[in-house]
Amino acid sequence: MDRLGDLDVFARIVAARSMSAAGRELGLSPAVVSKRMRRLEERLGVRLLQRTTRSLALTEAGRGFHERVVAILASVEEAEAWAMSGAAEPRGLLRVSAPTSFGRMHVAPHLVRFLAAHPQVTVDLALSDAFVDVVAEGLDLAIRIADLSDSSLVAKKLAPSHRVLVATPGYLAVRGTPADLDALARHTLLVHGAPEWRLDGPDGPRTVRITSPLRTNSSEVVREAVLSGAGIALRSTWDVGSELKSGALVRVLPAWRSSARVAIHAVYPSRRHLEQKTRAFIDFLEELYGATPYWDAGLRL
Template identity: 40%
Template sequence: MKLPDFEAWAIFAAVVEHRSFSGAAEALGVSKATVSKAITRLEQRLGTALFHRTSRRLALTESGRGLAERAQRILSEGEAAEEAAFESASAPAGLVRIAAPLTFGISHLGPALAEFMTLHPGIRVDLRLSDAFVDIVGEGIDVAIRIAELPDSSLRARRLGPVSTFVVGAPAYFERAGRPRHPADLATHACFIYTNTSSPDVWRFRKAGGEEAAVRVDGPVRTDNGDAMLPALCAGLGVARLPDFLVNKHIAAGTLEAVLNDWSGGAAGLHLMTPPGTLRPARVEALIEFLSERLKRLCVEAA
């Protein structure tokens, strides 16, 4: 039996993560020639090209895309196995890559990470904040926060709690345009649309008794960040459907008013996502346990 070329698989994963041979070489502390030889060796062994190479661009082939996740798993589990062997002799240390939605990351994750790094001074953090979909495996993310209804996936997910959504607008807007009594009424309102969903122009609702409604909405603002809507909302220019952590303070202060409160906007939840596999470095396990406890409390407080 011929053993797999584990070194070549790990180098392939590094090239995918850093999107270049030179970037992978620098990250791994080896020469670019070593990286190139390992990729060529793996391609010859597999009998297929893993990358399309030009002088300006490096792109995965169809075969390469299909194997990238497995390669990342080999590298991650190898790193985790080595770290587990040393864990009893040292505190968790090293780099953890985290991805999270922009507003949630600034308001809630940032303060939590400050506390976490105080407890674990040997851990460094690479925090990437964006409301756009992040390829956790392809970009080498260790932990991701997602606020959504999750599709089936090979990723590991831990649901930390529910996230409620509210249809909100300024009281002055509702005095002028009328308060909707049924989701269908929103079709005639100036709706601010959050675009980072699969169907941003259709808002779906469910009532406790089981009644469902879907309405096509339109309005003067479209954006991929909910926080950016707030000034125009508070100025009375329209309505939006936003998560509780964005609007609770505004509702309590009276600058925004929630309507259609007997309708639910869906089963969105706060999730902690990690790549496939069961072996994880001690630094990642420490972060997962810390965030799980901290963010679960946040969901309870927001409920």
């Protein structure tokens, strides 16, 4: 009995949201795909998918099982990639998506070293803050800074992501340094997106409601505003690490930080055979950033 193959069929169905689409990817008929799903559910003794004539949805058991299956298949892919690492040189067009600021600051400057190490690879790097459908856009991988616990894609953690409150020394000299969260109400708070901060600290989780004099859909606008001394902002250390080290920015209420459980990941479709070019780029980024990425080195977090 091909247990690993059944897991792959299940993962493909979830990713494609269709048995027929999964069958086309695998070169199997809809009848065979349906039979293998039925065999898997019978072996487990639970229903994994709720089927209707028009849609498929994971059951509660299916969601938990899927998270574990994706991890298993990712481990298999990694083992196969390791075994084949000397079998072929990375080559071809590598299509990568990354968030605008992160890609500009922490991907683009390092591409020359990656390309020098892999001269048969061409990189197409697209920067966008919009959610990009990796499969629909034909991407080899995307870099995402998010909580990906329920993603249908394989996610490889590249580095932690810390978000802290910051301001310029000049702003604090004029307006004073807040002693607690309640004191933030007397300060200029800079934000884009949702008008609140969810923070964790000594008193547990707290939500800070924000009325900001600046409204923008751009994180980079908020970055420039806080650097100009306009107020206090909640920023990622990958974004302002160098300014914290130089003293251009300082931590505000250092016992508090964002409560969002996010990290920097490389995500890619679940495939049994990960191409060498994709594996090489993931390995390159993982080595470049590491458990303590260079932008966090020397910071007290």
